[in-house]
Amino acid sequence: MTGLGSLFLTAAFVDNMPLTLFLGLCTFLALSKRPEAAVGLGVAMTGVLGVTVPLNHLIYQGLLAPGAWAWAGMPDLDLSYLSLIAFIGVIAAAVQLLEMILDRFFPAIHAAFGVFLPLLTVQCAILAGSLFMVERDYTLAQSLVFGLGSGTGFAVAVAMLAAIRTRLAYADLPAGLRGLGIAFVLTGLMSLGFASFAQMAAAQ
Amino acid sequence: MTEALIGSLVIVVLVVGLTVGLLLLRSRLVPDTALDVAVNDALHLAARRGDKLLGVLHGGGVMIPAACGGSGTCGLCRVTVTGEGAGGPQATERGVLSARERRDHVRLACQTTLRGDCAVSVPDDILSAGGGFTGTVVSARMLAPLIREIVVRLPEDRSSEFLAGDFMQITAPPYRLDFGSIDVPPEFREAWEISGWRGLRAGSETEVTRAYSLASRPEDEGHAVFNIRLAVPPPGREDEVPPGVVSSWLFGVAPGDAVTLSGPFGEFHVQPTAREMVYVGGGVGMAPLRAMIHQELGKPGDRRIRYFYGARSAADLFYSDEFEALAAAHARFTWSPTLSEPAPGDRWTGKTGFIHQTLFDEMRAHPAPEECEYYLCGPPVMISAVLSTLARLGVERDLIFYDDFGA
Numbered sequence: 001m002t003g004l005g006s007l008f009l010t011a012a013f014v015d016n017m018p019l020t021l022f023l024g025l026c027t028f029l030a031l032s033k034r035p036e037a038a039v040g041l042g043v044a045m046t047g048v049l050g051v052t053v054p055l056n057h058l059i060y061q062g063l064l065a066p067g068a069w070a071w072a073g074m075p076d077l078d079l080s081y082l083s084l085i086a087f088i089g090v091i092a093a094a095v096q097l098l099e100m101i102l103d104r105f106f107p108a109i110h111a112a113f114g115v116f117l118p119l120l121t122v123q124c125a126i127l128a129g130s131l132f133m134v135e136r137d138y139t140l141a142q143s144l145v146f147g148l149g150s151g152t153g154f155a156v157a158v159a160m161l162a163a164i165r166t167r168l169a170y171a172d173l174p175a176g177l178r179g180l181g182i183a184f185v186l187t188g189l190m191s192l193g194f195a196s197f198a199q200m201a202a203a204q
Numbered sequence: 205m206t207e208a209l210i211g212s213l214v215i216v217v218l219v220v221g222l223t224v225g226l227l228l229l230r231s232r233l234v235p236d237t238a239l240d241v242a243v244n245d246a247l248h249l250a251a252r253r254g255d256k257l258l259g260v261l262h263g264g265g266v267m268i269p270a271a272c273g274g275s276g277t278c279g280l281c282r283v284t285v286t287g288e289g290a291g292g293p294q295a296t297e298r299g300v301l302s303a304r305e306r307r308d309h310v311r312l313a314c315q316t317t318l319r320g321d322c323a324v325s326v327p328d329d330i331l332s333a334g335g336g337f338t339g340t341v342v343s344a345r346m347l348a349p350l351i352r353e354i355v356v357r358l359p360e361d362r363s364s365e366f367l368a369g370d371f372m373q374i375t376a377p378p379y380r381l382d383f384g385s386i387d388v389p390p391e392f393r394e395a396w397e398i399s400g401w402r403g404l405r406a407g408s409e410t411e412v413t414r415a416y417s418l419a420s421r422p423e424d425e426g427h428a429v430f431n432i433r434l435a436v437p438p439p440g441r442e443d444e445v446p447p448g449v450v451s452s453w454l455f456g457v458a459p460g461d462a463v464t465l466s467g468p469f470g471e472f473h474v475q476p477t478a479r480e481m482v483y484v485g486g487g488v489g490m491a492p493l494r495a496m497i498h499q500e501l502g503k504p505g506d507r508r509i510r511y512f513y514g515a516r517s518a519a520d521l522f523y524s525d526e527f528e529a530l531a532a533a534h535a536r537f538t539w540s541p542t543l544s545e546p547a548p549g550d551r552w553t554g555k556t557g558f559i560h561q562t563l564f565d566e567m568r569a570h571p572a573p574e575e576c577e578y579y580l581c582g583p584p585v586m587i588s589a590v591l592s593t594l595a596r597l598g599v600e601r602d603l604i605f606y607d608d609f610g611a
């Protein structure tokens with residue numbers, strides 16, 4: 001398999017954001033009650049990650065990384081400590097754009113998101129995408145693939161959880177477990193399942 | 205130095221760039237278009253994309269009630285909306301509207317953001333009621349330490365007819381009130397001194413509107429009677445929390461003052477059946493129940509009526525003489541006041557305890573409590589205690605009607 005293909009699969013399954021790294025769990029749990037909202041969230045996450053990771057890559061490599069200003073005669077200038085503020089700015093703008101698009105074209109999904117839409121601005125999985133990109137020194141193409149892959153992984157996981165939770169509407173659960181309680185248990189079980197992907201990657 | 209300069213420059217350029225980009229995209233994605241809201245096919249209101257429907261209706265003089273001020277909890281701003289522009293129900297509306305209402309396109313106007321043209325239908329009387337009107341206070345007296353009865357004379361051209369259980373909206377103008385200037389009758393002074401309410405101050409910079417149930421009797425024709433409970437801050441928090449805006453203003457009005465009203469509105473009404481009726485009230489929950497009982501007793505027929513009313517001590521019990529007289533005059537009416545904490549000086553010989561207990565004791569002896577209709581109005585804790593008591597008595601929810609004043 002080509003490098004980019006396997007990067008995509010690794011990002012989506014082996015390093016699955018909610019189920020392996022436990023990032024972005026708040027939105028993951030809150031918006032997995034109904035499949036439509038979950039699919040909406042999955043698409044939104046893929047979009048936001050797919051845009052912000054490569055964009056942040058360009059900003060980081062072009063302006064902030066050590067040596068980025070070498071062309072201007074300042075090879076020692078290191079602005080990488082500004083990366084958090086720059087990344088958050090880009091993410092905030094992307095979420096704002098997403099909000100406008102949903103409001104305009106998909107009002108039902110917009111309504112389903114409620115307060116969780118603006119909260120995507122500080123969603124840990126999204127920021128983690130950009131931070132991993134820096135840490136792992138991805139190229140632009142890799143950043144794009146990594147962003148899309150993580151987003152797809154998130155989408156698959158949240159759609160699966162929503163599907164199971166819908167089925168549970170017919171289950172006779174003990175009162176204390178209904179709602180969030182069983183969602184946590186399910187997340188744990190799904191996470192065990194996803195751990196097998198890590199085994200596959202390690203065996204290679 | 206250069207580093208700080210370049211660093212700041214990079215961030216500033218980045219943020220400005222993002223902002224400009226968003227502004228450009230926004231102007232393409234969110235066009236600021238003019239919309240048309242058709243009300244009952246009779247009236248057309250102009251609106252802009254993104255406006256809240258409630259504001260558009262109020263701006264156009266369609267004064268639908270909005271007791272909670274648009275926070276989506278009272279459910280009084282229900283309207284039927286059809287057309288693309290209203291979008292789907294928000295999460296806040298799901299808690300208030302039933303599945304059936306949602307299917308029938310009922311929405312909360314205060315939660316509906318307009319995205320396109322739409323058609324709204326409201327009850328015809330709201331459209332003809334126009335905006336608010338002005339009444340004149342003719343009497344105001346304290347019934348209990350925190351409850352004041354206010355009688356307003358309605359303008360000549362307004363009928364004082366209403367369906368018992370209805371409420372009106374009262375709008376308080378901007379005002380300031382020092383509670384020290386409230387005239388408290390001698391029998392309630394002690395309670396006021398002990399609780400330190402004298403030192404409170406209330407006020408508002410803007411007009412504020414709240415809902416108040418009509419407590420009028422048939423003989424009050426031409427007038428609207430209200431029982432107002434002063435919304436004092438929770439005990440111990442007098443320094444941080446201001447007293448309620450509109451109830452405080454109403455504690456300051458005097459005979460001769462003008463009051464802006466709108467309505468009547470309401471959904472809490474006596475059902476047109478022949479079932480026995482049981483009323484359970486507490487506090488200013490008195491108001492709608494009093495109107496209902498008077499209207500029902502004025503009708504011919506023999507529907508049995510029981511009224512359970514809970515108060516803390518004798519000082520908090522009001523209209524008691526009136527209901528005793530009604531009970532003496534009508535064999536089909538019984539009045540059961542219950543005090544939860546009678547004061548030693550009350551010399552109370554009636555029932556003591558919580559009102560749901562009195563209700564349970566009496567209705568347990570009833571041959572068929574599940575066949576009666578129940579009308580409840582009072583503080584939320586009372587309502588929930590009574591609801592669980594009624595569940596113990598085997599009463600189905602569709603025979604229980606209550607008004608929790610939007611709590």
Ligand SMILES: Cc1cc2nc3c(=O)[nH]c(=O)nc-3n(C[C@H](O)[C@H](O)[C@H](O)COP(=O)(O)OP(=O)(O)OC[C@H]3O[C@@H](n4cnc5c(N)ncnc54)[C@H](O)[C@@H]3O)c2cc1C
Nearest residue numbers: 271414415416417432433435437446448449450451609610
């Ligand atoms: C259908 C209906 C019928 C009603 N009928 C009656 C009736 O017959 N009689 C009646 O008395 N009432 C009735 N009500 C209730 C009434 O409409 C008002 O809600 C009530 O009078 C309080 O309004 P307010 O403006 O005085 O208080 P608000 O200004 O709304 O304040 C409410 C409470 O919040 C507290 N508060 C204010 N600021 C803060 C803060 N920052 N933090 C914490 N707490 C704060 C205040 O101290 C007060 O106790 C009815 C309501 C409905 C919906």
Ligand code: FES
Nearest residue numbers: 270274276279314
């Ligand atoms: S005004 Fe809309 S719910 Fe109260």
